[in-house]
Amino acid sequence: MSQDSTAPPPAPDPSPPPSISETQAEDLLHGICFKTGPPRLIGAELEWLVLDAERPEQPLPPERLRAAHTAARALPLNSRLTVEPGGQLELSSAPATSLTGCVDGLQADLTAVRAALLTQGLVLRGLGRDPRRPYHRLLSSPRYDAMEAYFDRTGPAGRAMMCASASVQVCVDAGYEEPGVLGHGRRWRLAHLLGAVMVAAFANSPAHEGPYAGWRCARQGIWSDLDSRRALAPPLDVDPRAAWTRQALDTEVMCVRSYDGDPWEIPRGTTFRDWLRSGGGPALRAPTFEDLDYHLTTLFPPVRPRGHLELRMIDAQPGDDGWLVPVAVVHALFDDPEAAETAYRVAKGLADTYGTRPAPRNPLWRSAARHGLADPELRASAKACFRAAAEALPRLGASRHVQEVVGAFTERYALRGRCPADDESTEVLTGKEVRR
Numbered sequence: 001m002s003q004d005s006t007a008p009p010p011a012p013d014p015s016p017p018p019s020i021s022e023t024q025a026e027d028l029l030h031g032i033c034f035k036t037g038p039p040r041l042i043g044a045e046l047e048w049l050v051l052d053a054e055r056p057e058q059p060l061p062p063e064r065l066r067a068a069h070t071a072a073r074a075l076p077l078n079s080r081l082t083v084e085p086g087g088q089l090e091l092s093s094a095p096a097t098s099l100t101g102c103v104d105g106l107q108a109d110l111t112a113v114r115a116a117l118l119t120q121g122l123v124l125r126g127l128g129r130d131p132r133r134p135y136h137r138l139l140s141s142p143r144y145d146a147m148e149a150y151f152d153r154t155g156p157a158g159r160a161m162m163c164a165s166a167s168v169q170v171c172v173d174a175g176y177e178e179p180g181v182l183g184h185g186r187r188w189r190l191a192h193l194l195g196a197v198m199v200a201a202f203a204n205s206p207a208h209e210g211p212y213a214g215w216r217c218a219r220q221g222i223w224s225d226l227d228s229r230r231a232l233a234p235p236l237d238v239d240p241r242a243a244w245t246r247q248a249l250d251t252e253v254m255c256v257r258s259y260d261g262d263p264w265e266i267p268r269g270t271t272f273r274d275w276l277r278s279g280g281g282p283a284l285r286a287p288t289f290e291d292l293d294y295h296l297t298t299l300f301p302p303v304r305p306r307g308h309l310e311l312r313m314i315d316a317q318p319g320d321d322g323w324l325v326p327v328a329v330v331h332a333l334f335d336d337p338e339a340a341e342t343a344y345r346v347a348k349g350l351a352d353t354y355g356t357r358p359a360p361r362n363p364l365w366r367s368a369a370r371h372g373l374a375d376p377e378l379r380a381s382a383k384a385c386f387r388a389a390a391e392a393l394p395r396l397g398a399s400r401h402v403q404e405v406v407g408a409f410t411e412r413y414a415l416r417g418r419c420p421a422d423d424e425s426t427e428v429l430t431g432k433e434v435r436r
Helices: 022-032 062-073 099-118 142-152 157-164 184-201 218-224 240-249 272-278 289-296 324-335 337-354 363-374 376-395 400-412
Strands: 042-052 080-083 089-092 122-125 167-173 303-305 308-315
Touching (some): 062 089, 089 099, 099 400, 184 308, 184 376, 218 363, 240 272, 324 337, 324 376, 324 400, 337 376
Antiparallel strands (some): 042 122, 042 167, 080 089
C-alpha cells in the first residue's frame, strides 16, 4: 500500500543502531562473502579517464569534469554510472546471465556516454594510470576526506590510487561449495594464482619516471604500496571463508562514520576486531552491522569476495573495444569447464614455482607488473590461457565480434609476449603508438 504523500514523514528513530558482537561479525562474513551455487552470472566495471579531445595531455579544469559527469548522468543508461575521486568515470553493468548480455549492455551505454562527452570536446581513454601531475581530488565527501587522510600516513600511493588509476574489474560467481573445477575453493584459488597472468597480459600503465619507472603496470605498483593489509590477499592454504573473515576483521579501521555531521574519526592502529572487542570503549562508539558493511568497502585486495568474486587487478584497456578482451577471457577461464581446467593447471604450475605468498607481494606479481609478458613463465602461461579462452568462447555463445576482438588481441600481444604497455610512447595520453 502506498504512503499518503500529504501525511507528515515519520519521526526519526531516536534509538542508536544495534551494535554487533565479534561472533555476529564472523558469522555474517562467513555467510555473505561466498554465495554458492552454479556459476551463471557475469558482470564488469569499467573505469575511464576523461580527457580533452584536442589536448589530452592537459589536466581538465574541475568545472569541465563536472559538466561531463552531469551530461553522462542525464543519459538513460542500463549500467550504473559513478564518479571516482579524481573524476574518472565508471560504468558498472548489471549482473548478466551471458557474456553477450553483459557486453551488449555496456557497449550501448559506452556509445551513449562517448557521444555526450564528444559534444563537449571530451573523450574517454582506457589507461591504467593517469601520468598527468599533480593529482587533484575532484570529489569532496567525508569518505574520501577520511580515505585521503588515512593513506597519507604511508605515502603518496593512496592519492595516486584514488585520483589517477583506472581498471577493468570482472565479476564472476563464487561457484559451488564442494571441490571441483567449478567449486568456490578452486575458483578463489584460481583467481589469485591466475591474477599475475592477468596483470602481465593486460598491463597498460607504463611509467617512465618516478618509483615505478620502467614498469609495464605502474598501477599494480601503486596498489602494492598501500598499507600492508588493506590491499593484501589472504593466505590461500586455508579455507577461503575463514581466511577472508580473519583478513577483514584484522585489518585497521579506516574511519568511524559520524551520524551528527561531525568529521569522521580516523583511529590509528585499531583493527575492526579491536573495535568489536572494546565495544567502542571510551574513545569510539560501539560498532554496528552497518559499520562492518562499510569496513568491507574500504578493503581493496586483488580479488574481493562480495558474494561473487571481484577481480580487480586488470588495467583499463586501450581503444573502444579493448575492455571486451579481459571480460571475455576471464569469463571463459572461469565459466567454461574445459578452459577452467587448463587455467587451473597453468596457475598451479606457477604456484609450484613461486609459492603461494599472498598477492600482490608474491614475486610473480611483482614480475608481472614490472615486465609484463616479457617474463618467460608468464608469457607461456598467457599463451596457454588465451588459446583455451579462444576455444571456449564459441561454446559460451560469444558473438563473432567478441571472438574477433579477443583473437586480434591474442595474436598481437599474448602470442608475441607483449602487452598494451609495450605499444605506448612517452606520450601515452595521445594514443600514438610506437611499435617495438
